[in-house]
Amino acid sequence: MNANTSFDPQSFRAALGTFTTGVTIITSRGVDNEPVGVTANSFNSVSLNPPMVLWSLAKNARSLSTFSQAKHWNVHVLSHEQEELSSRFARQGEDKFAGIELDKGISTAPLLPQCTARFQCRTAFQYEGGDHVIFVGEVLAFDYCDRAPLAFQSGQYALATRQPGNALRLGSPPPPECSYTEDLLGYLLGRAHYQLLDELRQRLSSQQLDEHAFFVLSVLCIRDSLTLEELDQFVGYTGYSVTPATMRFLEKQGLVAIERIAGVNRYVLTGTGREASLEEIALAKAVEQDVVARLGEVDAKMLKVLLKRLIATTDCGLPDLWGPR
Amino acid sequence: MNANTSFDPQSFRAALGTFTTGVTIITSRGVDNEPVGVTANSFNSVSLNPPMVLWSLAKNARSLSTFSQAKHWNVHVLSHEQEELSSRFARQGEDKFAGIELDKGISTAPLLPQCTARFQCRTAFQYEGGDHVIFVGEVLAFDYCDRAPLAFQSGQYALATRQPGNALRLGSPPPPECSYTEDLLGYLLGRAHYQLLDELRQRLSSQQLDEHAFFVLSVLCIRDSLTLEELDQFVGYTGYSVTPATMRFLEKQGLVAIERIAGVNRYVLTGTGREASLEEIALAKAVEQDVVARLGEVDAKMLKVLLKRLIATTDCGLPDLWGPR
Numbered sequence: 001m002n003a004n005t006s007f008d009p010q011s012f013r014a015a016l017g018t019f020t021t022g023v024t025i026i027t028s029r030g031v032d033n034e035p036v037g038v039t040a041n042s043f044n045s046v047s048l049n050p051p052m053v054l055w056s057l058a059k060n061a062r063s064l065s066t067f068s069q070a071k072h073w074n075v076h077v078l079s080h081e082q083e084e085l086s087s088r089f090a091r092q093g094e095d096k097f098a099g100i101e102l103d104k105g106i107s108t109a110p111l112l113p114q115c116t117a118r119f120q121c122r123t124a125f126q127y128e129g130g131d132h133v134i135f136v137g138e139v140l141a142f143d144y145c146d147r148a149p150l151a152f153q154s155g156q157y158a159l160a161t162r163q164p165g166n167a168l169r170l171g172s173p174p175p176p177e178c179s180y181t182e183d184l185l186g187y188l189l190g191r192a193h194y195q196l197l198d199e200l201r202q203r204l205s206s207q208q209l210d211e212h213a214f215f216v217l218s219v220l221c222i223r224d225s226l227t228l229e230e231l232d233q234f235v236g237y238t239g240y241s242v243t244p245a246t247m248r249f250l251e252k253q254g255l256v257a258i259e260r261i262a263g264v265n266r267y268v269l270t271g272t273g274r275e276a277s278l279e280e281i282a283l284a285k286a287v288e289q290d291v292v293a294r295l296g297e298v299d300a301k302m303l304k305v306l307l308k309r310l311i312a313t314t315d316c317g318l319p320d321l322w323g324p325r
Numbered sequence: 326m327n328a329n330t331s332f333d334p335q336s337f338r339a340a341l342g343t344f345t346t347g348v349t350i351i352t353s354r355g356v357d358n359e360p361v362g363v364t365a366n367s368f369n370s371v372s373l374n375p376p377m378v379l380w381s382l383a384k385n386a387r388s389l390s391t392f393s394q395a396k397h398w399n400v401h402v403l404s405h406e407q408e409e410l411s412s413r414f415a416r417q418g419e420d421k422f423a424g425i426e427l428d429k430g431i432s433t434a435p436l437l438p439q440c441t442a443r444f445q446c447r448t449a450f451q452y453e454g455g456d457h458v459i460f461v462g463e464v465l466a467f468d469y470c471d472r473a474p475l476a477f478q479s480g481q482y483a484l485a486t487r488q489p490g491n492a493l494r495l496g497s498p499p500p501p502e503c504s505y506t507e508d509l510l511g512y513l514l515g516r517a518h519y520q521l522l523d524e525l526r527q528r529l530s531s532q533q534l535d536e537h538a539f540f541v542l543s544v545l546c547i548r549d550s551l552t553l554e555e556l557d558q559f560v561g562y563t564g565y566s567v568t569p570a571t572m573r574f575l576e577k578q579g580l581v582a583i584e585r586i587a588g589v590n591r592y593v594l595t596g597t598g599r600e601a602s603l604e605e606i607a608l609a610k611a612v613e614q615d616v617v618a619r620l621g622e623v624d625a626k627m628l629k630v631l632l633k634r635l636i637a638t639t640d641c642g643l644p645d646l647w648g649p650r
Contacts, residue, residue, distance in 0.1 A: 009373055009374065015469040016378070016442075018402050018474050020345055020485050021346060021347070022343070022346070042369045044366075046367070046459060050456075052454055054454070080488070117343040130376075131375075134461070142337060153485050154487075158486060160345050160478050160483040161483060163405070163481070163484055170633060170637065172648040172649070173647065178547060179607070183629060184613060193514040194562050195640065198562065198639075198641065218505060237520060291635065292510070302486060306627060307516075307628070308495060310620060311516050313619040322499045323497040
């Protein structure tokens with residue numbers, strides 16, 4: 001540990017970056033009527049009564065003189081959908097407000113729409129803070145909504161989900177000697193997969209089909225005219241081998257047809273097959289919509305991100321289903 | 326929108342809470358040598374050169390006089406494993422430091438171990454901030470590590486994962502007219518499930534078993550002596566019905582045996598069956614350990630949390646596998 005102030009700024013920034021923050025844009029308007037706005041994560045609450053918040057701005061920032069003279073400024077806590085807006089206001093030298101339809105606030109300071117929360121402030125104090133000025137504002141008005149906020153951690157945009165503590169259990173805790181627990185990723189993934197598949201499987205079952213037939217039809221719906229071997233390359237990772245018998249069955253059901261091209265059998269969807277596949281995917285999407293509504297948008301988004309990371313890390317080289325042939 | 330300062334404090338707090346923060350514990354030591362410490366999420370960085378940070382403390386806090394007189398205080402950015410420590414330092418009237426072995430710092434201010442980052446500060450300024458005092462400190466020393474930090478959002482502890490932007494794609498983007506995309510939760514869950522299962526399935530296959538046999542053996546390993554119907558209640562959600570033929574096969578393999586109790590056939594694991602099941606779960610755990618190491622601890626933890634939420638929200642009443650009989 002290094003007990004002096006000449007330490008490496010990059011390392012100091014990295015240490016500070018471990019503190020998670022939200023992302024705000026702070027706006028004001030100069031005496032020349034020019035709007036200014038900066039992205040800042042140095043925002044924080046200060047006081048409840050009187051209601052006060054603070055943030056700090058580098059002394060060498062272009063907008064410093066405007067903010068220093070301003071009587072009012074607005075803090076916008078950005079939603080997870082405003083990452084681009086955050087980047088725009090973090091850059092210099094462009095018309096940051098171009099194309100944004102401002103809301104009407106209580107002062108002339110620009111009020112950006114579609115944020116998670118907004119605080120309209122009157123400058124209360126400006127304090128010395130090294131190479132920054134600390135602005136403390138009295139909150140004159142605020143509003144907020146349930147749009148999930150954007151977070152920032154270690155120099156990257158982030159999403160946050162609440163920690164459930166011990167509250168979230170699916171079943172009783174296992175006895176200590178039991179090797180099987182509900183916390184196994186494999187168990188959770190399997191159970192989630194099968195439960196989500198349930199409704200689709202009921203529909204398939206009423207058509208004498210199963211999820212394996214669904215996988216084959218899906219692949220053919222994405223890229224038609226595949227050989228048995230090609231189909232198997234796309235589906236085989238499910239543990240289900242695509243065999244001539246599978247394809248004969250689907251042919252008998254009128255869902256696929258064989259085309260003989262250059263001496264090789266290739267499978268294509270029939271009109272009925274394509275229709276069936278599209279109905280199935282529509283059902284899968286309806287199920288998903290319902291689940292996402294119950295999980296919440298951000299949790300669903302995070303779950304997808306994490307599943308993709310897991311898939312990328314366990315991928316043994318599945319061919320690109322949507323790639324060029 | 327309400328443009329005055331007499332607005333509802335609860336609502337104001339909720340609006341402020343949408344701004345995500347990390348969680349810190351700030352410590353100091355009084356002239357009487359008594360250590361003080363408070364949990365605060367009002368921490369933020371201020372200046373790089375000189376290195377400065379700030380936080381604020383309620384004027385009615387018990388520790389105010391100590392902090393006001395203190396020349397030094399330490400900021401600890403808590404890791405996601407220090408939720409309990411956070412709660413302890415947020416409460417009043419107990420010996421907060423009991424049982425904690427402090428690290429040696431550059432001042433007498435207590436230095437807590439196992440944090441994500443620590444900043445040892447000398448008081449630079451104390452500023453008026455409504456019902457709070459704003460403390461600005463010059464950072465004399467700091468350290469940090471890669472323990473994932475604890476986050477706080479809307480009054481709850483949270484975990485954060487970085488937003489991947491558009492960088493994380495498994496395959497090429499589908500053409501616009503394609504109904505199938507890699508962003509479908511059902512696709513991602515299925516693919517993650519099957520990929521994670523791959524190694525276990527190879528082992529099972531070498532023993533002429535498949536994942537369905539694994540499910541049956543697992544259930545019997547958790548609770549022995551089940552009827553066919555009971556087994557099916559636990560396993561049926563996978564889309565795989567447990568039939569007499571399944572059980573005859575496992576019996577022939579020497580993995581299960583039948584006990585006839587009160588005129589009813591009940592299945593139990595044989596010694597070989599239990600051994601096989603424990604070997605399989607050990608393999609599943611080894612696979613998981615490997616995956617978690619590659620995903621990172623926090624992403625793995627978050628993935629589990631989100632999968633549990635998904636399972637809870639799509640559960641059609643699966644019986645409690647670990648519950649009392």
